[in-house]
Each structure stands twice: as C-alpha cells, then as structure tokens.
C-alpha cells in the first residue's frame with residue numbers, strides 16, 4: 001500500500017522522469033554505455049565517484065533497473081540531450097560524461113582509467129569553448145573536470161588543478177587579485 005505522501009513523491013519522480021526523457025535527442029540511446037554508473041557518485045548507496053556501482057552490469061545496463069534510485073531514473077548525460085555533440089562524444093567512446101548544471105556550469109566527469117581523455121582532441125577544444133562561452137556570460141561560470149575526487153577548473157586561458165576534494169570540503173571560487181578568478185578547496189563549516 002502506498003500512503004498519500006509516498007504517492008505524491010512517486011508522481012513527482014514520474015513527472016521528473018518524463019521531463020528528462022523528453023529532452024533526449026530522437027534516436028539516441030545508452031545502448032552498451034554504462035559510464036555514468038562509474039564516474040558519478042550515487043548518494044543512495046554512498047558510492048563515490050570513479051568506482052563502478054555494484055549494481056551495474058557493464059556494457060549492458062542497470063542490474064536493478066526497476067528499482068534504481070530516482071537520481072538514476074532522471075539522469076541523462078549531455079550527449080543524450082544535446083544534438084550538436086557527435087558520436088565521438090558518446091561516453092563509452094570519449095570516456096567523458098558531460099553534465100550541465102545550475103547556472104550554466106558544466107561538469108565533465110572523466111573515466112579514471114583514462115584520466116587524460118579530456119585533454120585529447122576534439123574534446124579539449126570543445127571544453128575550452130564551453131569555458132569561454134561561460135566566462136562571457138559570467139566570470140564565475142566555469143567548466144569543471146572531475147576525475148574521481150580530483151577537481152580541475154577549466155578557464156578560457158588556463159586550468160587550475162585543485163587536487164582531491166574530500167566529502168568535508170568544497171570548491172570555492174573568488175576574484176583573483178590581478179583579475180579573473182581563482183579556485184581553491186575549503187573545509188565545510190562544522191554543523
């Protein structure tokens with residue numbers, strides 16, 4: 001039996017799934033790709049980024065498809081929803097999972113097995129283009145590379161390797177003394 005609160009939550013998830021699915025480019029499908037199940041954290045299972053989800057059947061899909069967490073149900077990577085990204089951007093080929101975020105930020109999750117993939121052509125040029133477009137809209141609108149816990153901020157003119165960011169830390173952006181912005185990791189305030 002589902003109570004009223006549970007039913008409302010189910011409806012909200014169903015609507016979010018429908019909205020997400022409507023954004024998928026016609027004809028595009030995950031197929032044999034399962035890279036997001038490795039590179040992105042899954043909070044429901046305390047799965048860290050950069051390690052395979054225990055439920056992933058690599059090259060096939062989700063082993064708990066019918067009961068997978070809501071976050072997994074509504075997730076589609078940028079390649080699935082952005083028509084201009086060609087077949088070379090399919091994550092199982094590029095080893096990169098691009099994810100647009102709030103405020104126009106872009107995060108590119110890199111397979112830790114190929115940590116330099118984002119620096120290869122044509123990916124690096126496109127990542128730099130995203131960075132330039134973002135900085136024109138807002139100086140703090142950035143592209144972030146994530147390789148497991150490691151974070152690299154890509155600015156139009158340089159990259160800032162912030163190093164590993166732990167669960168008790170976060171990335172902070174601030175105006176640089178000589179112009180532009182700087183990025184650093186800082187400790188989360190104690191609760």
Ligand code: SF4
Pocket residue numbers: 029030033034035036037075076077078079080091092097
């Ligand atoms: S990374 Fe993208 S294409 Fe690959 S399984 Fe995830 S959503 Fe599908």
Ligand code: SF4
Pocket residue numbers: 036037042053054055056057061062063064065068069072
């Ligand atoms: S629960 Fe399924 S869809 Fe979600 S990360 Fe694990 S394998 Fe992927």
